[in-house]
Amino acid sequence: MNYLMRRLATFPLVLLGVSILVFVAIRMVPGDSITAMLGTEAGLLTPAQRDSLAAYFGIDQPWFVQYWRWIGGILHGNLGISVTYGRPVLDVIIERFPLTLELAVLSMIIALAVGMPAGIFAATHNEKLSDLGVRMVAMIGQSTPSFVLGLLIIYTLSAGFGVLPAMGEFAPLWQDPLRNLSQLILPAITLGFAFAASVTRISRSAMLDVLSDDYVRTARSKGASARSVIWRHALPNALIPVVTLSGIEFGYLLGGAVIVEQIYALPGLGRMVLDAIQQRDYALVQGAVLFIAFNFMIVNLLVDLAYVALDPRIRLGEP
Amino acid sequence: MTPLLSVSDLRVGFGRKPHANEVVRGVSFDLADGETLAIVGESGSGKSVTALSINRLIDFGGGCITGGAMKLKRADGSVFDLMTATEPQLTGIRGAEIGMIFQEPMTSLNPVLTIGSQIEESFRLHRGLTGRQATAAAKDALDRVRIPDAARRLKYTPNQLSGGMLQRVMIAIALACNPRLLIADEPTTALDVTVQAQIMALLAELKRQTGMSMIFITHDIGLVAGIADKVMVMQNGQAVEQGELNQILDKAQHPYTQHLLQDVPHFANGSATRADGQRDKGASTEPALKVDNLVVRFPLKSSFFSRASGAVHAVDGVDFDLMPGETLAIVGESGSGKSTTARAVLGLVRSTRGSFSVGVRKASAQQSALPVQMVFQNPYASLNPRLSIETILAEPVIATGGRVNIKTRARMAGLLERVGLPKNSLERYPHEFSGGQRQRLCIARALMLNPSVVVLDEAVSALDVSVQAKVLELLVDLQREFGLAYLFISHDMAVVERIAHRIAVIYAGQIVEIGDATSVLSTPQHSYTKKLIAAVPTIDRRHEHFELDTRQVPSLVRPQGYEPAPARWEQFGPDHRARAEA
Numbered sequence: 001m002n003y004l005m006r007r008l009a010t011f012p013l014v015l016l017g018v019s020i021l022v023f024v025a026i027r028m029v030p031g032d033s034i035t036a037m038l039g040t041e042a043g044l045l046t047p048a049q050r051d052s053l054a055a056y057f058g059i060d061q062p063w064f065v066q067y068w069r070w071i072g073g074i075l076h077g078n079l080g081i082s083v084t085y086g087r088p089v090l091d092v093i094i095e096r097f098p099l100t101l102e103l104a105v106l107s108m109i110i111a112l113a114v115g116m117p118a119g120i121f122a123a124t125h126n127e128k129l130s131d132l133g134v135r136m137v138a139m140i141g142q143s144t145p146s147f148v149l150g151l152l153i154i155y156t157l158s159a160g161f162g163v164l165p166a167m168g169e170f171a172p173l174w175q176d177p178l179r180n181l182s183q184l185i186l187p188a189i190t191l192g193f194a195f196a197a198s199v200t201r202i203s204r205s206a207m208l209d210v211l212s213d214d215y216v217r218t219a220r221s222k223g224a225s226a227r228s229v230i231w232r233h234a235l236p237n238a239l240i241p242v243v244t245l246s247g248i249e250f251g252y253l254l255g256g257a258v259i260v261e262q263i264y265a266l267p268g269l270g271r272m273v274l275d276a277i278q279q280r281d282y283a284l285v286q287g288a289v290l291f292i293a294f295n296f297m298i299v300n301l302l303v304d305l306a307y308v309a310l311d312p313r314i315r316l317g318e319p
Numbered sequence: 320m321t322p323l324l325s326v327s328d329l330r331v332g333f334g335r336k337p338h339a340n341e342v343v344r345g346v347s348f349d350l351a352d353g354e355t356l357a358i359v360g361e362s363g364s365g366k367s368v369t370a371l372s373i374n375r376l377i378d379f380g381g382g383c384i385t386g387g388a389m390k391l392k393r394a395d396g397s398v399f400d401l402m403t404a405t406e407p408q409l410t411g412i413r414g415a416e417i418g419m420i421f422q423e424p425m426t427s428l429n430p431v432l433t434i435g436s437q438i439e440e441s442f443r444l445h446r447g448l449t450g451r452q453a454t455a456a457a458k459d460a461l462d463r464v465r466i467p468d469a470a471r472r473l474k475y476t477p478n479q480l481s482g483g484m485l486q487r488v489m490i491a492i493a494l495a496c497n498p499r500l501l502i503a504d505e506p507t508t509a510l511d512v513t514v515q516a517q518i519m520a521l522l523a524e525l526k527r528q529t530g531m532s533m534i535f536i537t538h539d540i541g542l543v544a545g546i547a548d549k550v551m552v553m554q555n556g557q558a559v560e561q562g563e564l565n566q567i568l569d570k571a572q573h574p575y576t577q578h579l580l581q582d583v584p585h586f587a588n589g590s591a592t593r594a595d596g597q598r599d600k601g602a603s604t605e606p607a608l609k610v611d612n613l614v615v616r617f618p619l620k621s622s623f624f625s626r627a628s629g630a631v632h633a634v635d636g637v638d639f640d641l642m643p644g645e646t647l648a649i650v651g652e653s654g655s656g657k658s659t660t661a662r663a664v665l666g667l668v669r670s671t672r673g674s675f676s677v678g679v680r681k682a683s684a685q686q687s688a689l690p691v692q693m694v695f696q697n698p699y700a701s702l703n704p705r706l707s708i709e710t711i712l713a714e715p716v717i718a719t720g721g722r723v724n725i726k727t728r729a730r731m732a733g734l735l736e737r738v739g740l741p742k743n744s745l746e747r748y749p750h751e752f753s754g755g756q757r758q759r760l761c762i763a764r765a766l767m768l769n770p771s772v773v774v775l776d777e778a779v780s781a782l783d784v785s786v787q788a789k790v791l792e793l794l795v796d797l798q799r800e801f802g803l804a805y806l807f808i809s810h811d812m813a814v815v816e817r818i819a820h821r822i823a824v825i826y827a828g829q830i831v832e833i834g835d836a837t838s839v840l841s842t843p844q845h846s847y848t849k850k851l852i853a854a855v856p857t858i859d860r861r862h863e864h865f866e867l868d869t870r871q872v873p874s875l876v877r878p879q880g881y882e883p884a885p886a887r888w889e890q891f892g893p894d895h896r897a898r899a900e901a
Contacts, residue, residue: 223445232432313478
């Protein structure tokens with residue numbers, strides 16, 4: 001409990017660092033909200049018009065004043081107003097987040113459900129033909145870019161079977177679960193395939209390591225069956241690297257999957273951030289990055305807690 | 320009467336071509352009910368592979384049985400063919416009829432499961448017990464191996480128990496279902512000598528109680544005298560000699576058995592100490608190393624900001640001096656503070672208090688200003704595998720700001736020759752050398768800077784017994800030649816007897832007895848020294864068992880500000896004193 005408090009206490013510090021970085025970084029990109037909105041027509045503005053627009057966007061002040069205002073707002077729970085959507089930043093993010101979260105969870109389920117058994121299978125059939133097969137597929141999975149796989153899936157389904165992925169307005173899970181799943185299943189497979197490939201590779205190598213450990217030999221000397229050796233003795237010891245990898249990948253997915261969202265036309269966080277950067281929607285970019293960083297920290301915390309649950313040798317709070 | 324286990328012409332190979340790559344080449348033996356066979360050999364002799372072949376665990380270790388026959392008489396009198404048995408049949412035999420314990424108790428138990436559930440597993444697998452019954456059976460099994468407070472310890476995970484305790488747990492698991500054969504593969508090699516005596520006593524007692532047979536594998540021929548009925552000596556995958564215990568120990572026929580019995584250090588209660596290089600009592604020479612009231616404490620803190628709540632008193636007021644050309648052996652068990660003492664002398668850990676004076680008097684003019692060098696225990700881990708021998712030997716010179724020039728190279732070549740390594744070693748890499756050769760390299764590296772004191776931290780412990788003897792010889796020769804002073808840290812009394820002039824026995828961070836080697840080993844005065852010496856296995860004590868003792872090592876954690884009571888010393892001779900006991 002004490003540990004949890006101390007970990008949570010570090011969150012504001014990290015977020016402060018992230019906020020400065022993103023604030024400065026987005027302002028280092030050439031152009032501003034006005035040119036982004038008006039394009040070449042921005043050149044036609046009179047200085048007075050320009051000043052008035054700058055004051056409207058709040059970019060007429062020096063950057064530290066802007067930063068101060070922004071941070072002050074955050075402390076009052078106000079992430080600012082998105083200029084593209086004309087609505088509070090937090091509202092826009094919260095509207096987009098469920099899809100991203102669902103997509104991340106679905107991909108992770110697919111990755112673990114496919115990757116772990118495949119990895120264990122390969123490890124227990126080490127250097128046999130089946131192991132080579134699994135390793136080859138995993139290698140392909142890791143090295144295929146998601147847009148290739150995504151387009152391949154769409155093409156195969158439409159050209160081969162005449163089925164099109166469910167398009168159109170996105171249906172949230174709680175309104176129309178069936179339609180929602182039919183919209184998300186293909187993107188989830190696209191993302192989950194590479195994820196599963198990583199999980200396969202890491203669980204295979206972790207399992208191989210563990211299977212040659214002394215305590216596995218002890219288990220066999222007790223008369224434990226092959227199944228019990230794998231599931232009861234080896235697997236819990238092999239899980240740590242799998243959890244580490246899954247945590248990192250899951251954290252990235254919570255930041256949105258730009259390419260897959262683009263291919264399947266999904267309104268997720270990734271596309272939102274990309275658009276916001278192109279529009280120089282400073283408030284939205286900053287808010288989204290803070291939100292993503294916060295999620296990442298939560299995931300990391302959960303991963304650390306999972307370590308403790310998995311391995312009694314790991315104690316929280318010890319250096 | 321049919322034997323319990325009959326092995327004939329067993330052959331085991333490894334790799335893709337097991338027939339061409341055999342490490343066990345035609346081993347045969349019979350084992351009767353209630354009999355103990357000791358298999359003795361050095362690493363690579365095939366003794367462990369033979370053991371793992373009996374319950375066919377070798378199948379999982381990359382090995383392949385290429386020939387021979389193995390028959391086990393089962394409890395109901397039927398004969399079971401271990402050779403042709405299928406894997407499901409074998410799982411019914413393993414643990415139920417053949418139990419096994421291993422060398423390394425620290426890694427042989429599953430780190431993420433409680434010891435209770437690991438013991439229960441045997442009962443679940445072979446007796447069909449579940450729930451409370453299994454837990455109760457597990458508690459009984461722990462009681463049987465004399466683990467105090469068994470009910471509570473069932474909930475412990477392996478990291479919460481000491482090595483000796485874990486080996487007891489292993490024995491509890493192996494004997495859970497009363498197997499009729501126990502295979503013990505170097506069960507005490509990783510343990511301290513007093514703990515080893517306890518485990519041996521426990522095994523002997525359990526064997527008496529249950530009437531089981533045992534195959535006891537060891538590299539230490541001294542250990543077999545206490546437990547074996549028959550002995551088989553293995554070398555290069557073959558049994559070179561086997562027979563009754565007394566016949567092997569007293570009338571060994573094969574030269575290798577004779578070599579193991581005679582050329583290898585055996586403990587002789589102080590009658591085999593060195594005759595050369597004794598301390599010159601009259602002359603007032605300055606010591607090469609003088610340590611005064613050395614204290615090393617590690618503060619215990621619950622977090623970075625909080626104040627220390629106590630301290631681990633790893634070394635608590637150690638004094639000694641070391642003359643040029645002399646060996647002071649520091650003996651003690653793991654956790655006694657002997658290695659910390661050595662590290663403090665080298666400056667690898669900071670001493671809390673105390674003073675050193677090093678190199679007060681140099682044995683010869685060429686000795687360097689950096690007087691202390693070290694040789695570590697594990698020759699496999701203490702040489703960087705990516706560096707050539709030339710770089711490794713140049714390292715101390717470069718680290719001290721020297722240049723690698725013709726003189727340095729000449730010294731490298733000279734030292735390599737002196738430690739008995741081939742001339743072309745310089746361009747080679749550590750993996751091309753055997754364990755003994757690597758330790759010679761480490762010695763050469765330590766001598767590169769021409770030190771006056773060399774700290775040898777368990778420097779021969781990881782080596783095979785016959786290699787051990789040769790490295791010890793080399794150390795003695797080098798000591799005479801260069802006038803080196805050795806601080807020799809060891810737990811092995813037989814080795815210490817061969818090399819030490821003086822011995823300091825360290826217990827719980829304090830020296831309890833120090834003095835002339837012959838005197839300390841032949842007439843130990845402190846109760847701990849006596850216990851330590853009594854626990855050393857020797858070939859002279861046959862079928863002699865130790866008292867079971869479940870006392871734990873005292874904790875070295877003391878409250879903040881604790882100071883030990885000043886030592887009172889009793890003198891037992893010109894150079895032999897021991898701490899007075901309460």
